Amino acid sequence: xxxxxxxxxxxxxxxxxxxxxxxxxxxxxxxxxxxxxxxxxxxxxxxxxxxxxxxxxxxxxxxxxxxxxxxxxxxxxxxxxxxxxxxxxxxxxxxxxxxxxxxxxxxxxxxxxxxxxxxxxxxxxxxxxxxxxxxxxxxxxxxxxxxxxxxxxxxxxxxxxxxxxxxxxxxxxxxxxxxxxxxxxxxxxxxxxxxxxxxxxxxxxxxxxxxxxxxxxxxxxxxxxxxxxxxxxxxxxxxxxxxxxxxxxxxxxxxxxxxxxxxxxxxxxxxxxxxxxxxxxxxxxxxxxxxxxxxxxxxxxxxxxxxxxxxxxxxxxxxxxxxxxxxxxxxxxxxxxxxxxxxxxxxxxxxxxxxxxxxxxxxxxxxxxxxxxxxxxxxxxxxxxxxxxxxxxxxxxxxxxxxxxxxxxxxxxxxxxxxxxxxxxxxxxxxxxxxxxxxxxxxxxxxxxxxxxxxxxxxxxxxxxxxxxxxxxxxxxxxxxxxxxxxxx
Numbered sequence: 303x304x305x306x307x308x309x310x311x312x313x314x315x316x317x318x319x320x321x322x323x324x325x326x327x328x329x330x331x332x333x334x335x336x337x338x339x340x341x342x343x344x345x346x347x348x349x350x351x352x353x354x355x356x357x358x359x360x361x362x363x364x365x366x367x368x369x370x371x372x373x374x375x376x377x378x379x380x381x382x383x384x385x386x387x388x389x390x391x392x393x394x395x396x397x398x399x400x401x402x403x404x405x406x407x408x409x410x411x412x413x414x415x416x417x418x419x420x421x422x423x424x425x426x427x428x429x430x431x432x433x434x435x436x437x438x439x440x441x442x443x444x445x446x447x448x449x450x451x452x453x454x455x456x457x458x459x460x461x462x463x464x465x466x467x468x469x470x471x472x473x474x475x476x477x478x479x480x481x482x483x484x485x486x487x488x489x490x491x492x493x494x495x496x497x498x499x500x501x502x503x504x505x506x507x508x509x510x511x512x513x514x515x516x517x518x519x520x521x522x523x524x525x526x527x528x529x530x531x532x533x534x535x536x537x538x539x540x541x542x543x544x545x546x547x548x549x550x551x552x553x554x555x556x557x558x559x560x561x562x563x564x565x566x567x568x569x570x571x572x573x574x575x576x577x578x579x580x581x582x583x584x585x586x587x588x589x590x591x592x593x594x595x596x597x598x599x600x601x602x603x604x605x606x607x608x609x610x611x612x613x614x615x616x617x618x619x620x621x622x623x624x625x626x627x628x629x630x631x632x633x634x635x636x637x638x639x640x641x642x643x644x645x646x647x648x649x650x651x652x653x654x655x656x657x658x659x660x661x662x663x664x665x666x667x668x669x670x671x672x673x674x675x676x677x678x679x680x681x682x683x684x685x686x687x688x689x690x691x692x693x694x695x696x697x698x699x700x701x702x703x704x705x706x707x708x709x710x711x712x713x714x715x716x717x718x719x720x721x722x723x724x725x726x727x728x729x730x731x732x733x734x735x736x737x738x739x740x741x742x743x744x745x746x747x748x749x750x751x752x753x754x755x756x757x758x759x760x761x762x763x764x765x766x767x768x769x770x771x772x773x774x775x776x777x778x779x780x781x782x783x784x785x786x787x788x789x790x791x
Contacts, residue, residue, distance in 0.1 A: 330637045331644065331645065334615070334638060335645055337477060337479070338645065340479040340614075341479055341613075341614035341615075342611050342613070342614030342615075343487075343614075344614075348610075349609075349610050351489070351490040351493055351494070352374065352603065352606060354490065354494035355515055356599065356603050358497045358498050358515055359501075359512060361501075361502075362501060362512060365448060366448055368445050368592050368595045369446070370599070371595065371596070371599035372436070372445070373432070373453055374599075375577075375602075378577050379574060379577030379578060379580075380425050381463070382570070382576060382577040383573060383574045384418075384422075385573060386567075386571070387421065387563075387566040387569070387570045388414060388417060388418065390562045390565035390566020390569050390570075390713075391414045391417065391562045392471040392475045393565055393620060393624045393708055393711070394406075394410050394558070394561055394562050395410040395471070396475040396624035396625045396709075398628060399475065399625060400625035400626065401628035401629065401780070403628075407543055408543050410558060411543040411544050411546075412547050412555070413555065413558060413562055414471050414472055415544070415547055418464045418465040418466075419464070419465060422462070422463070423461060429453055429457045432449075432450070433449070433450030433454065442592060448511075451511065452515065452516045454516065455519070456520060459520030459521070459523035462523035463523045466523065466526055469530055469531070473534070473540060474617060474621060475621045476539065476540060478537065481530075481533050481537065492525070493519060497515045497519070499518075500518050501514040568717045569713055572720050575725065576724060578724075579724040579725070579750065582725075582732075583732065586732055586733060586736060587746055589737070590746070593682065594682045594742065596676070597665075597678075597682030597686060597743065598686060600665050600679070600680070600683035601687050601747075604657070604664055604690065608653045608657070608698075609694065609697065611646075611649045611650070611698070612698030612701045612702055615645055615698075616702045617705065619639065619641075620706070622638050623635045623639065623709030627709065630780070632773055639765065642702050643699070643702060646698050646699055646702045647695075650695040653694060653695075654692065655691075657691035657694070658688060661688055662680075665687065666680060682743055685744060689748060690747065693747070696755055696757075697754050697758075699761075699762070700757050703758070703764070704761060706765050706769075707768055710769075710772065710775045712764070712768050715761075716761060719756075719757050722756065722760075723755075724757065725753075727749075728749055728750050728752060728754070729753070730749070732745065732748070732749025732753075734749070735748050735749050
């Protein structure tokens with residue numbers, strides 16, 4: 303539009319390298335840990351929803367569990383892409399709130415909701431073609447047919463899930479995570495109960511098998527969206543940022559959306575690469591056999607549960623660093639980064655010990671008293687968890703390193719590091735060790751661990767470089783805010 307950029311942008315305020323009263327490292331660590339703990343509790347509800355779903359499908363047999371694992375890996379990929387794009391908006395939102403730019407923050411919240419709706423519709427279309435795709439793949443036809451039925455049950459809930467992610471991007475950036483923690487745990491409880499009833503035909507309900515598990519997830523997603531929207535409407539501190547949804551500033555939305563996409567697209571790409579690593583491992587393991595594939599599904603479920611702690615830390619540090627950069631607090635941002643790394647090492651170290659010394663117990667715990675899963679699958683899961691002990695430490699550091707870079711607006715290097723580490727090193731070695739050297743499932747897990755190691759080392763060097771030049775990042779963000787304010791005025 304002619305004339306939009308005619309007004310000169312105000313000069314950015316000088317960078318302040320420390321807040322008036324610098325919080326000591328211990329205070330920073332405790333504050334980050336508390337916020338991360340709340341996010342982790344929320345994420346654990348989501349992942350335990352997957353674990354209980356695994357338990358329900360495990361009761362239906364090894365083939366059903368294998369089919370659920372295939373669909374779950376694809377669904378994880380789609381959700382990671384969705385979350386990556388929304389996280390780009392969350393970073394812009396947090397930086398705007400930290401800088402006191404409320405109009406920019408409200409526009410970012412509006413973009414989040416629009417993005418959630420569009421992504422939900424697009425991913426629903428993608429999911430509906432999966433049953434036909436599964437039937438063209440090599441492997442056991444019955445497993446593929448069961449996977450197709452599961453997809454048909456899941457598809458109606460994708461839009462609701464996407465909108466939940468969009469709303470929570472704003473809620474979490476405002477550190478209002480308590481608002482949704484109770485809701486997420488209640489939803490998990492209702493989902494497992496409904497999935498069990500619909501998959502077993504209890505209480506007079508139809509026996510839908512694995513499709514019933516998917517239908518339960520869709521129903522619960524819509525119930526969550528309705529209740530979460532009501533909670534937002536009751537909290538003025540959150541709902542105020544959504545008040546421009548019906549009357550946005552058109553001149554501001556387009557350039558701000560481009561800025562969100564510039565940050566969010568590489569994040570989504572990194573998450574897609576991670577999701578494809580998991581998806582690829584499932585398809586490689588399918589070539590080894592259904593027994594090891596079922597064991598792989600159990601081990602990956604525990605990897606996903608363990609991953610929730612680093613995910614919580616990463617979300618907390620990304621939003622807090624974004625806020626500090628918006629507030630021109632360079633020392634505070636660097637201190638937060640150090641606290642996040644220390645916290646990640648401590649948490650993943652404890653998890654590693656549990657995987658190493660209690661792998662057999664963990665593998666059996668997901669199945670409870672059911673005997674539908676073969677002992678060989680449980681033994682394979684135990685062996686895989688031994689390698690996962692080290693792999694999850696490196697994976698946790700990777701996601702936290704990437705979050706530190708995201709908070710600083712540096713997203714492209716993480717993409718390059720993980721595409722080489724995960725695809726070339728990780729999946730490449732996994733295939734070579736599993737089939738070229740005949741190591742089977744253990745070879746696949748060794749390859750995954752090697753990919754994590756490469757990416758972890760590469761990102762650690764980039765984090766140091768970024769923190770050394772953090773004042774330049776602050777000036778860049780200030781210039782961007784000045785430009786957007788000039789457009790919106």
